[in-house]
Amino acid sequence: MFRTIQIAGALAMLTCVTGFGQEKAQPLETGTFHGKVHNTSGRATIYKEADGRLLLRLTNFKTSNGPDVHVVLIAAKDADDDANFLKSSTEKLELGALKGNEGDQNYDIPAGTDLKKFQTVSIYCERFNANFGAAPLQKF
């Protein structure tokens, strides 16, 4: 009887430990948004999840609502407010349409993305090729 309890306890502990390990995500890089023209603020953080997937999470986030706004990573150290990436031929990596102009939100980053190259998160209005706000990322 005691032995069974012991084994059950050990098993419970084991699943607890492994369960915790699986849920752990490490912040790799983080930065805050700047953007005066379209009042963009908040934090962007790239996490590496336990299974190796990369995830961008926006927190305390706010920008102005607009047409066709997307979240992109750009291959630059930073971006000027209202910069036009089409004109400056800045390389972009699309992460998806902005889910909301206010609040916490998550975006998957494609596997194999080179974060040494894509160093800035931009809230980008595709229709007018305008940068609403940018968050240069730095090591957490």
Next chain:
Amino acid sequence: MTIHASTWLVRRKWILAAVGLPVLVALWWAFRPEKLWINEKVNEAAPFDTTGGPQPILTGRFEGKSQQTSGRATIYQKPGREEYLRLSDFTTSNGGDVHVLLARSGDQSLAQDASKGDLDSVDLGSLKGIQGDQDYDLPRATDLNKYDAVVVYSEQSHAVFGVAKLEPF
């Protein structure tokens, strides 16, 4: 004559509508002006566990002042609400009696070298090492709204080595 004029007017109105309406629709589609007043709020949870274990609440990068200083300062909150400061990726210069302080980022004394007497600060202790990750306990009930910067400070030369302004994580 009057009949002719009125039919022309009616036709022109129709042309105006035929041209004007698509133009208006196109302008609306391009600019979506109603979005100026409509906010789309979202509140996605983190897809990973954020309970248990210390959580980062404030963070910032060091800027070198009188000495090259770089790295990150992060304030963590433990489940019991106790807070501690962690320096990571950290490097500064050797100096006499170097301390880690919390100060107000707007403090004028930070701009130039100042004796600590002028600097409104909370002393977290002697710097443990000039390179590498290190933790410092915060006194209970430290007002982090007021003290929003981490300062590496030499007591001996009254020099501000570096400052990290903290922002919400």
